[in-house]
Amino acid sequence: MNEILVTEHLHKEYEGMTVLEDINLTVKKGEVVVIVGPSGCGKSTFLRCLNGLETIQDGRVLLDNEVINPGRKNLTKVREKIGMVFQSYELFPHKTILQNVTLAPIKVQKRDKAEAQKEALALLARIGLEGKKDSYPRQLSGGQKQRVAIVRALMMHPEILLFDEVTAALDPEMVREVLEVILALAKEGRTMVIVTHEMAFARAVADRIIFLDGGQIIEEAAPDAFFTHPQTGRAKKFLESFSYEKK
């Protein structure tokens, strides 16, 4: 299988503090990599380094063997190939749902408006929101907004999708509708890097789990192996924090 995304010795500092240390990760085409770890372990920052939203102090990130570097001219070109979905959806409040999902394809990729809208409507229909095409984001629920944000990322035909704790801001009953969309994308063979706190979901969707703690990759394993037999003490402790036992 060919490699889509590679990080080599990625090192990130913020105000003199090391946030990420020597991260080496290879994501192959069609692979779903899920990153888990305690809050503040650097997993969201890592995701943001992957499309150049954060600067890195050492090492490099490669997409299709091309270096991603903040401040470089080719950055917008590279970003077209990386779809990213944020925790807080970040739909554009002044645009309708249809305008939200077609803005970048029309303005950045210079695609035909009618063709982009046709594709958008088909994708919105898939998530059951074609009836909301003329609504504004504030008229949608959190779960609906997040599904639209996923469609917006898909509209760019990205080679890889990054999900940054996309259910963390949602009410519990809306989490499933979003996760099911992501699961469906995984089944289609999409390449994805997912940061999440939903452990059951991580186990179901992942081809590989990365456990990040203190800015370092502590463990890297197949999901079943990671959740049943974590190798390190830190991973064990982390997983235990999710289970409840009556004492």
Next chain:
Amino acid sequence: MNTLLQQFGFDVLFKGTNMLRLLGGLGVALKISILSVSISIVLGILLGILMTLGNPLINAIARVYLEIVRFMPQMVLLFLVYFGATKAFGLNLSAQTASIAVFSFWGTAEMADLVRGSLNSISRLQYETAQALGLNRAQTYLYVLIPQMVRRLLPLSINLVTRMIKTTSLVMMIGIVEVLKVGQQIIEANRKASPNAAFGVFATVFFLYFIVCFPISMLSGYLEKRWENKG
């Protein structure tokens, strides 16, 4: 009826061309206002956007400029430019040009500050989302940030515009015959015949300013409501 008009000094308005002269004075005040407000909006938006780009030199210059405007009374600036600069730099500015320059200098600074504030109040993640979608900086501003900025800016800038219109009454101090000055002239000319003219004339001037500023305020309220329903 006539005695009532006389009592409150409204009778002078119907003498000769007095009312027309007042309206002519209002025209002068409006001309100065419209030109300065237009210049301030265009330059203020440009400067405000420049101030959010994070260039240290631009920010330092803008900061000094904003502070000067904040502490300088408009009338002092008006005198400085009209009486001072014309002599010191040999500039031969007409009173109207001088006042438009001063009002634009003031309005641009306040407008830029409002634009900067409105842009900064938009979540950083909106900018990052646009970037992640592959939009370049110009596209991000044009399609994502500026439309949101305009909605936040409107109520604040309407306040500035009405303040600028009101403050044009200062320009009579450098010899421009605008509505307030015309009012004074009418009162002076009728001192004998209508000793109570001051109330009627100034009340009329007050009313004229009101009918100019009120529709602007109404328009702002209407647009705010419309945008609220849309998004």
